[in-house]
Amino acid sequence: MQALSDVSFEVEKGEIFGLIGPDGAGKTTLFRILTTLILADSGTATLNGWDMVRDYRKIRDNVGYMPGRFSLYQNMTVEENLNFFATLFHTTIAENYDLVKDIYSRIEPFKKRMAGKLSGGMKQKLALSCALIHRPLVLFLDEPTTGIDPMSRKELWAMLRGLKSQGITIVVSTPYMDEAMLCDRIALIQKGKIMSIDTPQGIIGRFPQKVFAVKADNMSRLLSSLREYAGVRSCHTFGEFHHITIDNEQLTIDSLRDALVEAGHKNLEIKEIVPTIEDCFMELTSETRA
Amino acid sequence: MSVIKVENLTKHFGNFIAVNNITFQVEKGEIFGFLGVNGAGKTTAMRMLCGLSQPTSGSGTVAGYDIASQSEDVKKHIGYMSQKFALYEDLKVWENMRLYAGIYGVPRSEIPAVIDRMLAALGFESEKNTLVKELPLGWKQKLAFSVSIIHRPEIVFLDEPTGGVDPAARRQFWEFIYKAADEGITVFVTTHYMDEAEYCHRVSIMVDGRIEALDTPARLKQQFSVASMDDVFTKLARKAEGGEQ
């Protein structure tokens, strides 16, 4: 099985680079290659000028890595975990306290608690503190927000912003498309291939179609109605709206509105919107499928 | 008709109150979103509703059976699917179906027909002999969902069914949920995707063991005067920063 094929990209110093894609897209494999844990079959990669294969020791000294499973020692307290990782990198908590302060101070009241007994959000903060304690050049976060509630996710992204302002480069992966907007640049990845790399705005700007948000009283009937029209290129549910793109040769938005009203849809609302990253992602995946 | 009826349901773990006096009802055929921050008590509440955990106080009925005294009957009338445990990875698609059909008491003679019907509904005919572990996550979740309602339960509990699933498959999954609801199966679902909260008929939001909000998405947005469910959630979660214990 080929987990990744022909991936090329660059990350600038001090930026937050997001790898956006669902489970099984190859994000974890890419992270493991970049953190020197596994070797690529072909191709090369460098980090801060160091070669992934030859200079792997240099790289390991200078990166922080938080795997998807929040690797912590469950049977050790919060403080013991952090101390352990500090010693691992020949440093102390005191030496780099300013860097982790914002994050660690929130779990410090529980420092005598076993890591296994922390809630999801707190575990995540501890794992992040552990990955940061040696002041790495680059921080790799593999799906730090998976299974975390929206509130804790927002907190995490705020913390990442804070780290960026301290000059740390961050490479982060996530299956949540809405988080793409919080990155400086993103790569949309699916089935081992990078479909697009740009700033979130750049990717949205290149969306080839106009996107309309449609809403009516009965959303599920609206969905089946929309799918009946040949001129509707795509139609996806998006929270309280359905997002559609239309083929202008077959259909105009006004004729669609008339048709829907005629079909009996009440309180119909159609407006043009700026596409979201999720729209872009689905557009790109349907292109690769076609 | 209420499929779930819960009154003053409470669960203590030592001094810790995981679920604090919650009261709500879920109607037949409803898609009920059960949201909350991590550690707010969602899992504990769900375990009690499924008859897996005894309430400390309060009462509840699921599908007409008492969750404390008739937990075995409750289990017979519900379906359950979680992100973590759903299917046997080393079995083929149809083997998983046969296994669960057996577990849920589908008569032996009807099993082949049931499997064929499920494969057709999923559009999985070509994948009948594929090992589950070789399926993409989105497919697995759809399969797991069909399996969890193989015995036509009155209510199905879905615990973060779409986490990590790709955008297109996530939407297909919700179309399955709608279809099940149309057929009269009540759906009780947790999710961290706030757009999915919009797809629910009604949504409850748990904070610190209590249900702090419960209404249709539209009315919740109105009540908190915000534009999206995401903002409703954030507003409630901020209010109780002590949520993390």
Next chain:
Amino acid sequence: MKTFFSFVKKEFLYIFRDIPTMIILLLFPILMIILFGFGINTEVRDTRVAVFDPSRDVATQELVNRLSASEYFVIDRYLSDISEAEKVLKKGNVGLVVVFSNNFNENMQRGSASVQLITDGSDPNTASSLANYATAIINQLAVDHAQLATNVGGNNSRLPIINCQFKLLYNPTMKGAYNTVPGVLGLVLMLICTMMTSISIAREKETGTMEVLLVSPVKPITIILSKTAPYFVLSLVNLATTLLLSIFVLKVPVAGSLTLLVGLAMLFIFLCLSLGVLISIVAPSQIVAMLVSAVVMMMPTILLAGLIFPVENMPLILQVIAQILPAKWFIEAVRNVMIKGVGISAISQEVLVLSGMAVMFLAMSVKKFNKRIE
């Protein structure tokens, strides 16, 4: 160095916080000693005895009476032919066959009477007890007769002597009996060092912490050494427990040099640790590590290394397999030092084989231990 100690500290925290496992590990040797030491050592009472007595004279009659009078033996039958001895033993009809020489009484007076005791050696503990009790009774007879002879004023130079011989069928050297302590020692060290080490490394792979450790400046050798250090200490504790129990409870003294014995044990501990590390490197999960240690290493050790059945009595193919078991060599060497009291030169072959195996496992571990996770 600081990294190393911080690592070791972490390992100890892990072991001591897992109280049930720790209790099992500390009680395991005690349990094994009790099981193997006492459990197999059955009470020998009313053992049925077959007698082959070609002379049928006063002395043999008296001896048979004395045997029969003791609480240990019951005379079951007389054999008409010596060839029947093996048959009755094999069938389990009797536990002991007493074979008198011809003209027993006359020979006894002349000082050259002999009696042969044949027992089933496949249960060495019972066999040795039986032989001990029977010999005591026979010797008492000789002493009594000697006293009688002196009192009467007979010729002192020709005291009645009974020459007592054992013959153990099936297990002529009766190795099993001596195997209890060395065997338990081998098993305990194997369990602590191989199984626990392999599980503890595999656990870090499972929880994902290994990934983080690898993506850090820490050297693989530090990880390995710090993983093994706590189990090394734990093994020494168990070594002490086992030896103390065997000396003071089982009354099996250390005949040879204690230093040599401890040195030998350390060599074996080192070997087991290397093996544990090797298993954990190959095993992807805790459960695989445990199965490999238990099924591939522990079971053959219990069955084939001479702990229960003597190696010599096994079919040839199993004897060959036994040769590749590290525990077999260790048990053999310990037996030699502990029971026979030999010096290092006598066990040089075992020491050599064990060292060779240790070096091999270590080399394989270092070679296999990936800097990466593939």
